[in-house]
Structures are given as C-alpha cells and as structure tokens.
Amino acid sequence: MDYAPLWLSLKTALIATIIVFLAGTFFGRLLARRQFPGKSAVEAIFLLPLVLPPTVVGFALLYIFGKNGFIGKLLIDWFDFQIVFSWYGVLIAAIVVSFPLMYQSAAAAFQQYDPNLERAAKTMGASRWRVFRTISFPLAWPGLLSGIVLTFARALGEFGATLMVAGFIKGVTDTIPLAIYFAVESGNMEAAKTWVFLIIGLGFTAILWLNWWSRKNMQKHIQP
Amino acid sequence: MLDVHIEKQLAHFNLTVSLAARNEIIALFGPSGSGKTTILNAISGLTKPDRGHINLKGRRLFHKGKSMPVHERKIGYLFQDYALFPHMTVWKNISYGMKSERFAKELMKELDIEHLAAQYPRNISGGEKQRVALARALATEPDLLLLDEPFSALDEKTRVRAHDELRRIHQLWHIPVILVTHQHEEAEKLADVIYYLEQGQVIRTKEKEPPSVYS
Numbered sequence: 001m002d003y004a005p006l007w008l009s010l011k012t013a014l015i016a017t018i019i020v021f022l023a024g025t026f027f028g029r030l031l032a033r034r035q036f037p038g039k040s041a042v043e044a045i046f047l048l049p050l051v052l053p054p055t056v057v058g059f060a061l062l063y064i065f066g067k068n069g070f071i072g073k074l075l076i077d078w079f080d081f082q083i084v085f086s087w088y089g090v091l092i093a094a095i096v097v098s099f100p101l102m103y104q105s106a107a108a109a110f111q112q113y114d115p116n117l118e119r120a121a122k123t124m125g126a127s128r129w130r131v132f133r134t135i136s137f138p139l140a141w142p143g144l145l146s147g148i149v150l151t152f153a154r155a156l157g158e159f160g161a162t163l164m165v166a167g168f169i170k171g172v173t174d175t176i177p178l179a180i181y182f183a184v185e186s187g188n189m190e191a192a193k194t195w196v197f198l199i200i201g202l203g204f205t206a207i208l209w210l211n212w213w214s215r216k217n218m219q220k221h222i223q224p
Numbered sequence: 225m226l227d228v229h230i231e232k233q234l235a236h237f238n239l240t241v242s243l244a245a246r247n248e249i250i251a252l253f254g255p256s257g258s259g260k261t262t263i264l265n266a267i268s269g270l271t272k273p274d275r276g277h278i279n280l281k282g283r284r285l286f287h288k289g290k291s292m293p294v295h296e297r298k299i300g301y302l303f304q305d306y307a308l309f310p311h312m313t314v315w316k317n318i319s320y321g322m323k324s325e326r327f328a329k330e331l332m333k334e335l336d337i338e339h340l341a342a343q344y345p346r347n348i349s350g351g352e353k354q355r356v357a358l359a360r361a362l363a364t365e366p367d368l369l370l371l372d373e374p375f376s377a378l379d380e381k382t383r384v385r386a387h388d389e390l391r392r393i394h395q396l397w398h399i400p401v402i403l404v405t406h407q408h409e410e411a412e413k414l415a416d417v418i419y420y421l422e423q424g425q426v427i428r429t430k431e432k433e434p435p436s437v438y439s
Contacts, residue, residue: 124321
C-alpha cells in the first residue's frame with residue numbers, strides 16, 4: 001500500500017496548524033478585549049468558513065487564487081507560480097477552514113483571565129512583548145492548546161475545499177480524505193477501509209491526549 | 225513632587241481633579257463610582273485623560289496629550305484584587321519587576337513573607353496576598369505608590385496590622401502614596417491629606433492636624 005497520502009496529510013496539517021496557530025493567537029489577543037465599531041463584522045468574517053459549506057470556501061478560493069483570480073493572476077504573471085492544483089492549494093484550503101477554530105479558542109482563552117494581571121505587569125516595567133510572553137501567553141495556554149488540537153484535526157480532515165482548489169492529483173494533492181473518496185469511487189473498499197481506520201485512530205488519539213493533558217495542566221492555572 | 229491636573233469625560237459626569245503631593249499619604253475618599261479608580265488609572269497610564277498634565281519628580285508623564293508608556297512611569301500600583309500572577313510563585317511575583325534582589329529580599333523580611341517565597345498565590349491567605357502585592361509593587365522601587373482599596377478584602381484584625389505596616393513602610397520609604405478608600409476611618413488614620421470626591425470633583429480637602437505639642 002502507498003502511504004504517500006498519510007505523509008502528505010500530516011505535512012499539510014502540521015504546517016497549516018503552525019501558520020493558523022500564529023495568526024489565530026495574534027488576532028485572538030488583538031481582538032479579545034478591544035471594542036471598536038465593526039468588530040462584530042470582522043469576527044463574522046473570521047468565523048464564516050466554519051458555517052459555510054466547504055464547496056463555497058473552495059469556490060471563493062478559486063475565485064481569489066485561480067488562474068484569473070486577482071491574486072492568482074498576479075502570482076502567475078510575476079512569479080510564474082500557480083496555487084490551484086498544487087500542494088499549496090491543499091495547504092491554503094486547510095488553513096482557511098481551520099482558522100476559525102483557532103481564532104475562537106484563542107479569543108476565549110485571552111478573555112478568561114483577570115485583565116488586571118496584564119496591567120499589573122505593565123506597571124512593573126514590563127514591555128508589551130514581555131507582558132505577552134510571561135503573562136498573557138502562559139495564562140491562555142490551555143485554551144490555545146485545545147485550539148491547536150482542533151485546528152490540526154480540522155486541517156487533517158479537510159475535503160471539500162481541497163478538492164475544489166487542488167483537485168485529486170496522485171502524489172501531489174491526494175490527502176487521506178481525498179484518497180478515501182477516490183478509493184470508494186473506484187471500488188477499492190479495502191484501501192478506503194484502511195484510511196478510514198487510520199484517520200479515526202488519529203482523531204481519537206488526539207482527543208484522548210488533549211483531555212489527559214489539560215487535566216494535568218489545568219491544576220496549575222486554577223485561579224486563587 | 226507629584227503634580228496632577230486631569231480632565232476626563234466619563235459616562236455620567238466629567239472628572240476634573242487637581243492634586244499635589246510631597247512625600248505624604250493622600251487618601252481619595254468617596255462613594256463607589258465617584259471616579260477614584262479612574263484617577264489612579266490616569267496617573268499610572270492605564271487610561272488616558274482628555275486634558276491636563278501629570279508630573280512626577282520632574283518627569284512629564286502626561287503633557288499636552290502626550291502620554292508616557294505605562295512601563296516607563298515608575299509607579300507602583302496595588303490593585304484591589306492584588307492581581308498576583310497565579311502561575312508564578314510568590315518570589316517570581318516579587319522579582320518580576322524588581323530592581324535589586326537584595327532589596328526585594330529585605331522587603332520580604334520587612335513584611336514577614338520570606339517563608340512564602342516558594343508558595344503559589346492560591347495557597348496563601350488574604351492578608352499574605354496583600355503583603356506580597358505590596359512587596360511586589362515596592363520592589364520596582366517606584367517614585368509613587370498607588371493603592372486601590374488595598375484593605376477592603378481583609379478581616380478586621382488583619383486590616384489593623386496592614387494599616388500599621390503601611391505607615392511603617394511609608395516612614396522608611398518616603399515617597400508619595402495615593403490611597404483610594406471608601407472607609408472614612410481608614411482615611412483619617414492613614415492619610416496626611418484627604419480629598420473628598422463626589423461625581424468626579426473634589427468637594428473638599430482636609431489636612432491632618434499636626435500632633436499637639438501638649439500631648
């Protein structure tokens with residue numbers, strides 16, 4: 001059996017998770033305690049990929065990154081670089097569909113501790129970055145971690161948008177969910193079954209680990 | 225030494241306050257919602273006044289709309305709920321902004337919290353938390369100390385002890401202290417000057433009578 005889809009899926013989910021973790025944490029912290037006109041609209045845009053059918057997300061990505069899309073065209077003209085029907089398409093689809101989960105977890109995590117803790121650190125001479133590194137981030141970490149696991153799981157399972165943006169190209173864009181679909185379609189039920197068990201196992205392990213880990217670490221974070 | 229004039233539009237009234245302090249304890253006394261905490265926040269830089277100026281020891285903290293960042297102001301701020309970092313030990317809390325380790329350790333000795341160094345805030349009593357928070361604020365060697373109802377969560381006995389401690393520390397330290405309180409007795413006991421606040425205005429001030437020569 002060819003294990004390429006497994007490595008491709010893991011590589012995509014891992015890289016997408018790193019990017020989404022950084023972006024989601026940044027925007028989560030930025031917006032968590034800020035009120036400004038239009039905040040709800042910004043948050044709605046961030047969360048939109050969560051409620052839209054993946055095909056709509058895929059269509060939107062084709063519209064933006066396709067050969068005639070406004071970014072896709074620039075990339076081709078300037079760098080001769082095509083996103084659709086390449087691994088980068090798979091990656092972008094995974095990023096876009098999993099971002100809302102990370103953003104939501106991060107925004108909630110940065111709201112759940114006393115804002116005076118950050119203020120106290122500032123009055124003690126800590127720069128903005130030091131406050132984030134030593135106070136905000138460690139206190140938000142349990143919430144951020146659950147965001148990471150959700151993001152990874154969502155990125156690993158992405159199907160609809162990926163298919164629309166990247167298609168099914170063996171060895172290039174065939175992640176596990178796509179491999180399952182095309183295995184079933186070609187009547188190869190044994191291969192499909194293997195992938196299905198594998199992905200269930202991955203998901204199950206991730207959730208078990210998260211629960212175990214957060215039980216272990218929450219102790220440290222219980223407020224006085 | 226400390227010279228403050230601030231104006232700020234709040235939800236229900238306009239806050240307009242002038243105050244000055246040498247190395248003394250000032251009490252801001254008034255009902256909740258009279259703008260006491262807003263004054264502390266403006267002085268520390270956590271909120272920005274609409275107009276006015278704040279000078280401390282010859283440094284311009286706020287002047288013509290320009291604000292010095294909070295972390296450069298050298299102001300110790302003791303929050304009402306103490307805001308001790310729950311994920312750090314007492315020693316990590318106190319050393320977070322300390323200038324010198326020797327002085328921080330002296331403070332801990334002075335406030336009788338040396339034995340708590342390795343404890344987490346959740347495992348110590350209210351009175352101990354208050355002393356840790358005070359040590360933490362003083363360890364930064366500030367030019368001004370702001371206290372936002374620091375004794376309100378303490379029981380009677382602990383509070384009396386904390387009052388004495390504040391007076392003792394102030395005599396050793398000699399920096400201006402602004403104490404926000406809604407307990408008149410506390411203001412009378414601790415402050416050299418009391419500012420009575422109502423709806424964002426100082427309605428009167430009262431200076432402590434100098435100790436009588438006959439007593």
